Amino acid sequence: MKALIAALLLASAASAASAQQAPAPTPAAPAPAPTTPPRLIVVISVDQFSADLFQQYRNRFTGGFTRLLGGAVFPSGYQSHAATETCPGHSTILTGMRPAHTGIVANNWIDQSVARADKTVYCSEDETVPGTDHEHYVVSDKHLKVPTLGEMMKTARPATRVVSVAGKDRAAVMMGGHKVDELWWWDGKTYSSYAGRVVPRAVQRGRDAVAALIARPQEPLPLPGYCQALDRPITVAGKVFGQGRFAREAGDLKGFRASPASDAAVFAIAAGLIQDMKLGRGPETDIIDIGASATDYIGHSLGTQGTEMCIQMDQLDQTLGSFFATLDSWGLDYEVVLTADHGAHDMTERQQQRAMPMEEHVHADTSITAIDAQITAALGIKGPALVGAEGDVYLAKDLPARLRPRVLAEAQKRFAAMPQVAAAFTKAQIAAQPIATTPPETWTLLERARASFNPQVSGDLLVLLKPRVTTIETPKPGYVETHGSPWDYDRRVPILFWRKGMAGFEQPLSVETVDIAPTLAAQIGLPVKGLDGRCLDLDPGAGDTCAATR
Structure with a gap:
């Protein structure tokens, strides 16, 4: 498994460009259409992956996204609510419920009844723990008021395994829910879970590989040819953006977090857990949720329209391709859905330069x-x-x-x-x-x-x-772009389903992220009722595939 971790990390961290120049594989013969439920469900959330960003790069993808584009493509998925933030968005993806029902109305809210001096409550904390505040907290699922798909599966079929791995605790918790076999997130220094949990071998291998990676300086990543048009400097808050290539000094934890390597590490740990736990090989369908958080950290700290985000899209595409190829090599029957918790748009200063003079700070x-x-x-x-x-x-x-x-x-x-x-x-x-x-x-x-x-x-x-007014009053290093508005640039995200043998199609009309859970439930014949979302028919020629959710 060390080789797999190294391969996935190097796919995002190597200075050589040989992998990008490799010839395309010979297309395999079409697989027969699936007639039985998948043995493993893989749910991927790419934090801050807006529909606009997806559209900008969809014709450039050659790796994992290319595979997903051969499945069921919904380019106009909606995080339909107004509070387009990480925690509310992730709470919709696998519950089938909007934040009005999940109880996750924001990343933070005020509760003036809490005993501590800090009345701000973080969405994934237990604020009753003594000595905590909303920035120094104990991670908890207590505020999520509804079950996730994994919980529904485990309740109906106890042999189901539920795993959640992410670059943020709120992504792991809100997709995993209350009943998880394994739940791990990056805590700023390493990969953590709830207190008292035994560290699985796959997670420890990931910890060790990432620690070794961070201990070394990182050389600049290669710049794909199609990124060169974005190679333009812009100065914001006394710092030059737009030409970065993720070089970092040894020991730079924040630099690692806001880089393609952090996504590669999350996928490597996820792959290790799939292998070690033999997910997809048990008596019932298993589910793993993967939160790729680097796009959000890169967007906030570097913006979306420079070389930094262009490299990130290329590297994420290659990491996804490596991950899917690994699952293929194990002979797993898996179904993938990829979406996002919210969108975003670029930093105000660059937007003002690029035909958006109405952009302004609050x-x-x-x-x-x-x-x-x-x-x-x-x-x-x-x-x-x-x-x-x-x-x-x-x-x-x-x-x-x-x-x-x-x-x-x-x-x-x-x-x-x-x-404003x-x-x-x-x-x-x-x-x-x-x-x-x-x-x-x-x-x-x-x-x-x-x-x-x-x-x-x-x-x-x-x-x-109002539209194009950012909540950032004064940009500063590490925080030059954000999201959270009720406007469609923050609400629209892609929703992509893929399974081997699936007949691909594209539906340009709007759907919602709350539609994902009932759609996956239908794929495994799990009855679910009373959700905000509706089942999306992924195989119109196979009869009423959504009957179980009605």
């Missing part, structure tokens, strides 16, 4: 702090009257009951009047909005807000910025 006077200062001064009350996280604004816990309606009305009026704000909805307005049943691209802002509203944790007021 102004300081649009902040919760600024609006709170206005309200407390106008009403002559001691603040704060408002607290907040992300776009959710909460009335302060100690605000007298007689003042709460007035403060809320003032906050809504003042936020709505700001030139598209809408400000109260909790009552959102709660009164019926769940949308129309195609997601047609939803109003209020309908998008409703899809990620949960009365137990959502704010008293939700503030949504």
